[in-house]
Amino acid sequence: MIDALTLDQVRTFVVVAESGSFRSGATRLSRVQSAVSHAIANLEAELGVSLFDRTGHRPVLTPEGQALLSNARDVLLRVDAMRARARGMGEGVELELSLIVDVLFPLATVGGALREMRTVYPSVAIRLAVSPLGGPLEGLINRRFTLGIMAGEIFPDPAISRRALAEVQMIAVVAAEHPLGLNAGRVTVASPDLADHLQIVLSDPSQRSEGRDFGVLSPQTCRVSSQDAKHALILAGLGWGRLPEWQVERDLAEGRLVRLPTASLGRDSQLPMEVYLVHRIDEPLGPAARVFGDALARLCGR
Structure with missing residues (x-):
């Protein structure tokens, strides 16, 4: 038998x-x-x-x-x-590592850290979500995720422990064929001039930014729900917006996008944004989460 x-x-x-x-x-x-x-x-x-x-x-x-x-x-x-x-x-190892990542942080780096964690704890399942603005904080507060990666200082919360990882450079860009792009390198654009053109803006899936806008300079906006959509619409010449350097580096090098010719959005149209690994203070991290965090910090430091 x-x-x-x-x-x-x-x-x-x-x-x-x-x-x-x-x-x-x-x-x-x-x-x-x-x-x-x-x-x-x-x-x-x-x-x-x-x-x-x-x-x-x-x-x-x-x-x-x-x-x-x-x-x-x-x-x-x-x-x-x-x-x-x-x-x-x-041994107290987690059954699952749940992680919510800000859209501004490169997933390739997250993947590298998760791979290192899996070599140590191959039995730990992974659940990952990507969200903009208040999404990572909301996911932790609601206990839907154990770990988060948050960008910026706009949502401080005393219940959340933060560990600085790296800076993400945010660059104001526009398509090379857009009217603002055609003047790049020749004319400096002031804030009122930016307001004459459509700005592509990420929507916040949480209620954390209700009634507030961050970095919105134009009354004309196109609000999108994903970073990929924002990138695609800017590339299409629909409007301008800020995108992380890692996402637009190749587009800038190959001339599809140009930096906005303005001093209103940081020197050389660029501003740094600090990124943090975050978790609830009342929920200490397990062994797999700690290995992941250390691997992520090491990869960010390279």
């Missing part, structure tokens, strides 16, 4: 297949060869198929053995993952 299969038999099958012989498999398993041969024979009897052709000098996988080897490896992988997860529970 298939129900009589044991993990030991499955593991023995995989080790023999990978080592190329019963003798080598026995050495790897620290067993006598007869015990390994017996385990494989029992497994073949349970499955009703021959896994190895034993007619030659060395055992060779049969077509059935080849087909079932991937299943056996998958079984062992899942069992090992379950054991690691159970061990993590006993």
Whole structure:
């Protein structure tokens, strides 16, 4: 009966297949060869198929053995993952790392830190969201996320612990073919002139900025719900706006976007914005979150 299969038999099958012989498999398993041969024979009897052709000098996988080897490896992988997860529970390791990231922070850096965390705690699941403005703070306050990455100083909260990570340079840009872009390098644009053109602005999904606007200089606005939409509309020449340097660096280098020719939006149309790793003070971070935070800080410091 298939129900009589044991993990030991499955593991023995995989080790023999990978080592190329019963003798080598026995050495790897620290067993006598007869015990390994017996385990494989029992497994073949349970499955009703021959896994190895034993007619030659060395055992060779049969077509059935080849087909079932991937299943056996998958079984062992899942069992090992379950054991690691159970061990993590006993050590206080989180079952899940939930993270909400400000749209202004590069996800590639977050991915690098998550990869490092997973090498230490492979059983920890990951849940990630991206949100602008008050979204990360709201996610922490409502306990929907354990960790957040917040940009700027506009939403201070005494219940939130902050760890400075890096500066994101925000650059005021416009498409090269936009009327404001055509004057770049020749004419300096004043604030009243910016107000004559459409500004592309991110909407806040939270209620944190209700009744307030941040960095909005034009009465003409196009409000969008995502950073990618803002980037795309500015590239299309619809209007102007601020975008993080990491997102527009290539567009500026290749001439699709230009810096706004104005001194109203920082020197060289650029302003730094501090980015923080944040979490609730009343919810201390677990081992996986701490490893992630340290990895993120190290990557930001490069």
